[in-house]
Amino acid sequence: MQTIELTVNGEPLKASVDPRTTLADFLREQADARSIHLGCEHGVCGGCTIVVNGKIARSCIALAVAMDGADIRTLEGLSDDPSIVQLRDSFHTCHGLQCGYCTPGMLITARDIINRYGEADEAFLREALAGNICRCTGYAGIVKAVQHAAAELTKTRSNLK
Amino acid sequence: MKPGALNYVRPNSVQEAIASLEEGGMDAKIIAGGQSLVPMLNLRMVSAERLIDIGGIPGFREFSADDREVRLGACITHERIQIGEVTDPSNGLMPKVASAIAYQAVRNRGTIGGSMALADPSADWLTTTAALGATVEWEGPDGKNSCLSEEFVVAAYTTQLGMSDLLTGIRIPRLHPDAKWGTYKLCRKVGEFAHAMAIAIRSPSATRAFLGATEGAPVRLKHTEDVLSTLKEWHAAHASVLSQSMDSDIAESGREFDDVHIWQLRTCLLRSAQMSFGVKPVEPEGL
Numbered sequence: 216m217q218t219i220e221l222t223v224n225g226e227p228l229k230a231s232v233d234p235r236t237t238l239a240d241f242l243r244e245q246a247d248a249r250s251i252h253l254g255c256e257h258g259v260c261g262g263c264t265i266v267v268n269g270k271i272a273r274s275c276i277a278l279a280v281a282m283d284g285a286d287i288r289t290l291e292g293l294s295d296d297p298s299i300v301q302l303r304d305s306f307h308t309c310h311g312l313q314c315g316y317c318t319p320g321m322l323i324t325a326r327d328i329i330n331r332y333g334e335a336d337e338a339f340l341r342e343a344l345a346g347n348i349c350r351c352t353g354y355a356g357i358v359k360a361v362q363h364a365a366a367e368l369t370k371t372r373s374n375l376k
Numbered sequence: 377m378k379p380g381a382l383n384y385v386r387p388n389s390v391q392e393a394i395a396s397l398e399e400g401g402m403d404a405k406i407i408a409g410g411q412s413l414v415p416m417l418n419l420r421m422v423s424a425e426r427l428i429d430i431g432g433i434p435g436f437r438e439f440s441a442d443d444r445e446v447r448l449g450a451c452i453t454h455e456r457i458q459i460g461e462v463t464d465p466s467n468g469l470m471p472k473v474a475s476a477i478a479y480q481a482v483r484n485r486g487t488i489g490g491s492m493a494l495a496d497p498s499a500d501w502l503t504t505t506a507a508l509g510a511t512v513e514w515e516g517p518d519g520k521n522s523c524l525s526e527e528f529v530v531a532a533y534t535t536q537l538g539m540s541d542l543l544t545g546i547r548i549p550r551l552h553p554d555a556k557w558g559t560y561k562l563c564r565k566v567g568e569f570a571h572a573m574a575i576a577i578r579s580p581s582a583t584r585a586f587l588g589a590t591e592g593a594p595v596r597l598k599h600t601e602d603v604l605s606t607l608k609e610w611h612a613a614h615a616s617v618l619s620q621s622m623d624s625d626i627a628e629s630g631r632e633f634d635d636v637h638i639w640q641l642r643t644c645l646l647r648s649a650q651m652s653f654g655v656k657p658v659e660p661e662g663l
Binding site for chain 1: 381414431482
């Protein structure tokens with residue numbers, strides 16, 4: 216066992232970890248971050264996507280032991296984030312989810328796309344979302360939701376100016 | 377789908393990492409971004425009694441640039457190349473390649489050094505750094521060593537690195553300011569490993585053409601380079617000439633590819649060549 220100190224959703228956390236433990240399992244079990252969903256466990260499905268030091272990452276293919284000093288945000292810690300608030304609403308409005316298993320990863324990835332690129336066309340969004348697999352919706356609703364959220368956020372921002 | 381038992385060490389210097397590698401022998405593995413290694417550990421395709429995390433070694437996340445070249449530390453991530461945070465020696469080729477590696481969440485952690493050292497034949501950097509005439513640097517029990525990127529890969533997952541050698545950085549010569557490039561890779565799904573890829577660079581100082589995702593080392597296309605260097609602009613008729621030159625390059629390389637793979641490689645080469653002339657390749661319908 217090795218000791219790590221990190222910040223999870225703004226809270227400092229000191230924990231003893233078995234070096235083989237993935238970041239996803241660690242956060243689910245020791246930080247109660249149940250928004251992290253494990254699908255493929257080899258970095259393909261995107262269900263476990265979180266934010267590490269401000270950048271999105273797959274928590275199933277990172278080791279917890281390597282996260283000493285890291286600042287981690289899961290969907291739980293982003294509930295008041297303006298992009299996430301809008302995305303949640305847009306996913307509801309545009310039917311961007313069905314069973315919900317991929318949704319936390321979709322929201323975190325979509326937030327990153329919007330923050331990086333702002334509004335984008337459908338072809339670009341479909342490529343940018345290619346790392347997150349959804350087996351229910353056929354993606355049409357998800358793509359619409361991300362476009363809707365990006366447009367709404369642009370409106371809000373220009374109103375603020 | 378969880379890794380087996382392992383030990384984790386985080387050395388503070390190259391010397392410490394090499395000593396740890398020597399001590400661990402066959403059971404020690406270097407981990408950089410871990411974006412290929414951890415999936416393989418999860419799937420138990422690979423086991424490691426000792427993981428040596430090189431992410432904390434001073435200088436490994438840094439780059440330096442002068443008039444002639446840019447040197448990237450082994451742990452520079454694909455994302456930092458993608459967004460232009462590190463100096464680009466390649467007139468935009470490297471950021472373009474970086475932006476199409478796997479997915480954003482993977483690019484944020486995966487490193488150029490890790491990708492090179494693993495030498496998955498489909499990995500984008502093997503072909504890109506070879507085409508750019510880059511040099512790979514490493515250090516081991518016998519001291520420092522280096523070689524041209526195009527000589528670095530011996531076969532799939534096999535490089536010049538010895539058991540206790542550690543890739544430390546990559547030096548990329550600056551491309552001529554007037555050099556034009558094209559690159560294309562074929563994947564069944566965005567972000568998947570490529571089935572074929574090609575890079576063509578037309579520079580006043582040298583023309584370079586490479587095929588990647590060849591199940592082994594990237595293949596240099598010398599005859600194709602000769603043909604490309606004589607072309608002034610793109611005509612549809614050039615496609616068959618370049619195809620023929622590619623066929624003779626492959627025949628001379630001694631490598632064998634099945635018909636489908638040849639077709640895929642040819643498609644990538646022709647699209648790369650067109651792109652280097654500023655022609656947007658026509659996407660076949662239904663793709």
